[in-house]
Amino acid sequence: MNQGQDLAISVSDLSKVYGERAALSHATFSVPLGTVCGFVGPNGSGKTTTIRMLLGLISPTDGTGTVLGHDISQPEKYLPQVGAMIEGPAFYPALSGRENLRVLASLGGFDQAIVDPLLERVGLGDRGGSKFKTYSLGMKQRLGIAAALLPNPKLLVLDEPTNGLDPNGIHEVRSLIKDLAADGTSVFVSSHLLSELQMICEHLVMLREGKVIFNGKTDDLLSAQQPVLIAKPEYAVDLNKLVDIVKKSGHAVTLEDGAAHILSPADWAATLNRLAFEAGITLSSLTSVLPTLEKTFFEMTGAGE
Amino acid sequence: MKHVIFAEMRKLRRPTLLLSTMAIVTLLTTLFTFITFWRVGNPRGNGRRGEVVTAQFLSTPHGLVYGFNLVAFLLGIVALCIFASQTAQEYTYGTLRNLLVRQPSRMKILAGKYISMVLFAILMVLFSMTSSIGMAFALAGHAHVITTSWTTSAGITALATALGNVLLSVACFGTVGMILGLLFRSPISAIATGVIWFLILENILAGLISSTAKWLPGQNIANLTTGQNFTFSYQHSLILDAIYIIGAATLVSILFKRRDVAN
Numbered sequence: 001m002n003q004g005q006d007l008a009i010s011v012s013d014l015s016k017v018y019g020e021r022a023a024l025s026h027a028t029f030s031v032p033l034g035t036v037c038g039f040v041g042p043n044g045s046g047k048t049t050t051i052r053m054l055l056g057l058i059s060p061t062d063g064t065g066t067v068l069g070h071d072i073s074q075p076e077k078y079l080p081q082v083g084a085m086i087e088g089p090a091f092y093p094a095l096s097g098r099e100n101l102r103v104l105a106s107l108g109g110f111d112q113a114i115v116d117p118l119l120e121r122v123g124l125g126d127r128g129g130s131k132f133k134t135y136s137l138g139m140k141q142r143l144g145i146a147a148a149l150l151p152n153p154k155l156l157v158l159d160e161p162t163n164g165l166d167p168n169g170i171h172e173v174r175s176l177i178k179d180l181a182a183d184g185t186s187v188f189v190s191s192h193l194l195s196e197l198q199m200i201c202e203h204l205v206m207l208r209e210g211k212v213i214f215n216g217k218t219d220d221l222l223s224a225q226q227p228v229l230i231a232k233p234e235y236a237v238d239l240n241k242l243v244d245i246v247k248k249s250g251h252a253v254t255l256e257d258g259a260a261h262i263l264s265p266a267d268w269a270a271t272l273n274r275l276a277f278e279a280g281i282t283l284s285s286l287t288s289v290l291p292t293l294e295k296t297f298f299e300m301t302g303a304g305e
Numbered sequence: 306m307k308h309v310i311f312a313e314m315r316k317l318r319r320p321t322l323l324l325s326t327m328a329i330v331t332l333l334t335t336l337f338t339f340i341t342f343w344r345v346g347n348p349r350g351n352g353r354r355g356e357v358v359t360a361q362f363l364s365t366p367h368g369l370v371y372g373f374n375l376v377a378f379l380l381g382i383v384a385l386c387i388f389a390s391q392t393a394q395e396y397t398y399g400t401l402r403n404l405l406v407r408q409p410s411r412m413k414i415l416a417g418k419y420i421s422m423v424l425f426a427i428l429m430v431l432f433s434m435t436s437s438i439g440m441a442f443a444l445a446g447h448a449h450v451i452t453t454s455w456t457t458s459a460g461i462t463a464l465a466t467a468l469g470n471v472l473l474s475v476a477c478f479g480t481v482g483m484i485l486g487l488l489f490r491s492p493i494s495a496i497a498t499g500v501i502w503f504l505i506l507e508n509i510l511a512g513l514i515s516s517t518a519k520w521l522p523g524q525n526i527a528n529l530t531t532g533q534n535f536t537f538s539y540q541h542s543l544i545l546d547a548i549y550i551i552g553a554a555t556l557v558s559i560l561f562k563r564r565d566v567a568n
Contacts, residue, residue, distance in 0.1 A: 056404055058410050058565035075409040082408050090399030108407040109311035149401065255469055 007066070008033045008155050008186035014063035016049050022210050023049040026063065029205045031188055036181045038197035038299060039190040041207030043259070047190045048087055050207075051159055052106060054188075055084055068155055078243035079106070083153035085161060093133035097124055097143045100132055104147050118146040123172065137164030145173065156180060162196060174200055198222075198293040204223030206297070222290050227266050230289060232259040234282040234303040245275050258286075309408055309417025310424075316391070317425045324426075327432050333379055334433040335440045338372025342444035361443075364451040366459035370467035373437035377471040377530035380433055381478030382500060384426045388479040389495035391422060392486030402566050411562045419483060426475050434468055467530075474529040478503075480550050481522070485556040505557065522549050 002149050005107035006025055009031040012086075016024045031037040042148050052058045055076025070077040091100040101115045119128040122142040127135070135143065141164050148156055158177075162170045170193065177200050184195055191197050197204070205219055206214040233242050242260050246253040250273075251264045260271070266288035278281050317323065344351035345360050351360040362368060395401040408414055427455060445561045446451045454460050485495035503523040511518035518536065525542035 001470060052402075052565075055402075055406055057405055058567060079406055079409050082406070085404055092394075092398060092400060093320055095316065098320075099315065103312045103315045104403060104407050106372060107308055107317060107404060109308045150407075158369065254561070299565075 006033055007031065007033070007069070009036075009065070009067055009188060010271075011054075011065035011072075012063055014050070014053065014065050015061050016058065017061045024053075024207075025210040026234040027207070027210070027212045029212050031186065031203060031205070032062060033186050034181070034185040034201045035199050036177060036189065037205060038047040038201035039188060039205050039207075040192075040194065040197065040293075045207040046210040047207060048159060051084075051086055051157055051190065054157065055079070055082070055086065057086075077113045077255070078155075079152040080151060082157060083148035083151055083155075084159075086157070086159045087162065088163060089140045089147070091132045091140070091143060091147075096129050096130060096131055096138075097135065097146075098128035100143065100248040101147060101150065103149055103196070107268070108151055108304045110150055114150065114152075118149055121149070121176075122146040123169075138166060138169050138193040141165055142169070145176070155183060155186045155188065155213070158187065160191055160200055161189060162191060168198060191195055193295040194297055204293075218259065221296060222293065225290060225296050226263050227288050227290050229264050229266070229269055229272065230259050230285070230287050231262060231272060231276070232285045233276070233285055238281040241279060242276060242281055245279055245281075249275070306415050306419050306420075310411055310421045312389075312404075313418050313421035314424070317421060322387075323497050325382065326429060329434045330380065330383065330429050330434045334373065334376045334436045337375045338437045338440040339373065339444065341372045341448065342448040343439060345448040345450070363445075364447065364454060366454045366457060366463045369438060369449060369452075369455040369460060370434075371466055372441060373434050374467055374531055376437070377474055378527050380430060381526060382503065383429065383487075383501045384479035385503070386477045386496050387420050387425065388482030389486040389499060389501035390492040392483045393490055393495045394416065394422065394491040396490035398490060402539075402548050405566060412558070415558060417482075422479060422483070423476055426479050428441060428474060428477055430468070434471070438464075455492045456495060470530050475527050477526045477529065477546055477550060480554060481526075482558050484550075484553045487561050507566065512545055520545070522546060525549075
């Protein structure tokens with residue numbers, strides 16, 4: 001190891017420019033060893049470009065980076081300890097799932113005996129002998145995850161691992177990532193299922209238009225957001241009156257599912273309750289919640305606007 | 306390097322590829338040898354480009370390998386298709402990124418892939434030669450061909466020479482296929498370009514302007530199998546093919562090493 005011994009990934013000023021377009025611009029972030037780190041950003045924000053640079057598939061235009069302490073210009077030093085699934089599973093259609101894994105096991109110099117247990121682990125034990133071209137999208141995804149686990153990785157890089165999976169499959173991938181993290185594997189995972197990432201990621205890197213807009217602990221990101229008070233009147237007819245009260249008090253409010261969502265500190269709940277009572281409105285519920293990762297993501301990236 | 310070769314052999318040994326290739330090669334070889342012996346001495350021709358091959362010629366030490374030599378060009382085209390498709394499909398399937406994650410040395414990937422495909426081509430050529438020899442011995446009686454000289458030291462030398470030359474030409478065609486595969490990154494484009502060039506364009510060019518034949522890669526690779534072109538020598542073909550192939554292979558290797566893997 002040369003540098004960043006406590007970091008799984010560290011990049012500094014990393015850029016990739018295609019012609020006039022910067023796919024990634026001066027990205028600087030780090031991922032501590034042993035954590036599950038979510039990598040989020042709208043489509044085209046540079047996630048896959050970053051992952052490809054980390055895996056030595058494309059060369060950066062500028063900047064530096066290390067993976068497991070080794071410079072990204074020398075991928076041969078760290079890739080034997082890295083498992084990766086990039087942009088969906090890619091295998092030979094005419095070969096069976098098992099044979100596809102054996103090709104990669106041969107290539108990496110791994111024991112062929114690990115192939116069948118891995119197929120079992122991802123739920124493909126009974127379909128390992130079927131040709132890859134006969135697999136459903138979910139099964140292909142599972143095979144991709146199995147391939148990423150072949151080297152018993154110290155760092156696992158997963159690009160959209162839950163694409164095409166049913167809820168049960170998504171739950172299994174979440175459990176798998178948790179198990180791997182518990183065993184000390186660092187996981188760097190990109191996904192559009194932000195609710196899933198919120199459940200498993202201690203750390204987050206967020207991109208927008210090729211730039212890093214957040215790098216840190218998930219809790220730090222969410223707690224830095226203004227909480228939302230959700231107030232629901234007993235009678236729906238009182239909703240507009242409640243909104244007027246909130247607006248007069250200087251808080252922003254939106255209506256969602258028959259309730260007022262108010263941007264305000266949690267301790268303003270008591271004031272709101274009193275003001276509503278004085279106006280003759282009975283609140284059937286009043287709760288303070290932190291915004292979800294999804295909401296935070298939309299706010300920070302401007303996605304969905 | 307050996308890991309890459311083992312991994313590639315796993316792909317090449319799949320029954321649909323291995324068995325169908327060997328079946329096609331056997332079929333072509335036995336057919337060509339069959340025609341040569343069955344129509345022996347026929348004035349309408351039983352050899353290359355309507356040539357009349359007599360029982361007397363087939364009874365010489367070179368008679369045993371005549372049919373095998375006839376099919377060498379087609380074996381080369383088969384090799385070109387296999388090398389091109391096995392190389393280009395890594396791009397179209399998106400599997401190149403998996404290979405490079407497990408073996409980051411691009412030159413090792415390239416060399417291992419090449420060696421494994423050459424081994425596959427050697428097997429293919431041996432299959433072809435064996436079928437041709439079998440057919441030649443089987444039909445020798447019918448064609449009134451005396452086989453005694455085939456098993457003499459001169460016969461064995463002719464066989465070894467033919468085998469070496471055919472292997473060399475097949476490897477050359479295969480290398481061209483791999484070069485095209487790396488260049489086009491699409492099996493269909495690579496194969497179509499190679500086949501159209503070698504089977505059609507070169508023949509038109511050589512037919513229209515005969516002096517160009519001396520410099521055309523396909524004509525020179527074909528000359529390696531027999532050395533029977535009377536306008537340019539075996540040595541000329543050997544040197545020219547080496548220059549063409551080494552030059553092109555070096556260029557595409559540099560391209561492969563430096564090019565981003567973005568698909």
